[in-house]
Amino acid sequence: MKRRKLTLIIAAALIIALALSLAGCAKKPAPAPTEAPTEAPAPSEAPAATPAPGTGIADGARSEAVIVIEGMEETVQYEHVRNDALGFEMEYEYETFSRASEADREVFVSVWDDPESPENYLEVRYDPRSAEAAANAIGAVLARDYDINRSAFTLAGAGECIRIDASADKNGRTPDRLMAVYIVPAEDGSRVAAAHYFFEAAEGFGRRFRCMMDTFSVLPAQGGGRISGERAAEAVRRYCLAANPDLAGVEQAGEYPVYWALELEGADEIVVLFRSYTGAQQRFHIDPVSGETYVTELAPGADKEIRTDETLNVWDLSF
Numbered sequence: 001m002k003r004r005k006l007t008l009i010i011a012a013a014l015i016i017a018l019a020l021s022l023a024g025c026a027k028k029p030a031p032a033p034t035e036a037p038t039e040a041p042a043p044s045e046a047p048a049a050t051p052a053p054g055t056g057i058a059d060g061a062r063s064e065a066v067i068v069i070e071g072m073e074e075t076v077q078y079e080h081v082r083n084d085a086l087g088f089e090m091e092y093e094y095e096t097f098s099r100a101s102e103a104d105r106e107v108f109v110s111v112w113d114d115p116e117s118p119e120n121y122l123e124v125r126y127d128p129r130s131a132e133a134a135a136n137a138i139g140a141v142l143a144r145d146y147d148i149n150r151s152a153f154t155l156a157g158a159g160e161c162i163r164i165d166a167s168a169d170k171n172g173r174t175p176d177r178l179m180a181v182y183i184v185p186a187e188d189g190s191r192v193a194a195a196h197y198f199f200e201a202a203e204g205f206g207r208r209f210r211c212m213m214d215t216f217s218v219l220p221a222q223g224g225g226r227i228s229g230e231r232a233a234e235a236v237r238r239y240c241l242a243a244n245p246d247l248a249g250v251e252q253a254g255e256y257p258v259y260w261a262l263e264l265e266g267a268d269e270i271v272v273l274f275r276s277y278t279g280a281q282q283r284f285h286i287d288p289v290s291g292e293t294y295v296t297e298l299a300p301g302a303d304k305e306i307r308t309d310e311t312l313n314v315w316d317l318s319f
Contacts (some may be wrong), residue, residue: 054082054089054219055080055217057080057082057089058080058082059080059082059089060079060080061079061080062078062079062080062094063077063080063091064076064077064078065078065091065211067207069203069207069208070203070204070207076095076096076208076211077094077095078091078092078094078215079091079092079093079094081099082219083219084219084221085103085126085222086104086106086125086126086191086221087126087188087218087220087221087222088184088191088218089217089219090157090212090213090215090217091215092212093208093212095111096110096208097110097111097121097122100115103228104125104226104227104228104231105125105231105318106123106124106125107121107122108121108122109121110205118196119177119196119197120196120197120198121195122193122194122195122196122209122212122213123194123196123319124191124192125191125192125318126189126191127189127190127191127315128188128189128290128291129189129190130189130190131183131184131190134183134189134190134315135162135164135183137313137315137316138181138192138316139164140316141316142166142179142181144242145166145169145242146166146167146170146175146179147168147169147170147172148165148166149164149165149167150165151165153182155184155214155216156215157214157215157216158218160185161182161183161184161185162183163180163183164179164180164183165179166178166179166180166181175199177196177197177198178197178198178202178206179194180194180195180206180209180210181193181195181319182194182216184216185218186221187220189225191216191218192319193216194319195209195210195213196319226289227270227288227314227315228265229262229270229272230262231318232272232284232286232314233261233272235314235318236260236272236286236293236317237274239312239314239317240260242317256277257277258276258277259274260272260273260274261275265288268287268288269285269286269288270285270288271283271285272284272286280297280299281297281298282295282296282297282298283295283296283297283298283305284312284314286314290313291313291314291315291316292311292313293311293312294307294308295307295308295311296308
C-alpha cells in the first residue's frame, strides 16, 4: 500500500511539473499594435530655378582687367552691365565712362565730355533686323559721308560679327569724327554697338571701346525692341539735315521758323512733325518696333495731307 501511495504521489508531481513547463512556453499575447507615426508629407519640390543665360555676373559687379593702350599695359576698373531688355551684357570702364541707361539704348560717355553733346562715347541698342539687313542699311547711311570699310570681325565674347569702319571721308581724308559700328547677330535680330571718337583719340578711346566690345555677349531681348519718341524725333532731324545740308544754317540763323516736334507716341505709331522754313509741314509716321517710316506732306495753303513716296527706317539714323 505504501509503495502504491508513493507511486501516486510521484505521478502527481510529474503532472504538476509538466503543466508548469507548458505554461512557461506559452506565447504571451501580442501587444496591441501601436500606430506607426504619421510621416510628414514630403514637401512639394519647387521647380529648380533656371540659371540666367549668359555669364551669370550681376549687373554692377566690379572687377579688374589689364588692357594694352599704345603698346603699354594698363590696369582698368570694369563694371558689369547686364541689360535684359535690350539683350546684351558687357564690361565698361567705370572710372573713364559714365553710364546712361535709356529705354532703347545704353550709352557710355567719356567723363571728360559734356553729356549733352558728347564726343567720345559708345552706344548699344537692339535692332529687330538680322545682322546682314541691319549692316546693309547702316552702311548705306554712313556711306553718304564716309568711305566705309565693312568686314567680318570676331569679338572674344560674342564671336563673329560685322564691323563697319568709318575712318575716311568721301575724299579719302581722315575726318575729325570717326565711327566703328559692330553689328552682332542674335536669334531675335541683332545688337548694334556704335563707337564714336575723335581722330586724336583713336589710339585712346578707340582702343578702350574695342576692349570693351571684346567682353560683349548677347542675351535674349526682353522688351527693348522699341525706339522711343525722343530718339525717333532726333533720327528724323538727322535725316532732314542730311537730305538738305543748308537746313542747319537756316535753323541757326533763326530768320525762318524751322523745327521738329513729337506729335504722337503711341503703342503702334510715332508721329514726328517737321516744319520747314518754306512753310511746308511733313509728318513722319514711324513704326516704333520695325522703324519703318512713311511721310505725309501738307503744302502751304493746302487743306489736306498727302502721302509721298518717301520712306526710311529710323533705326538707321538713331546713332
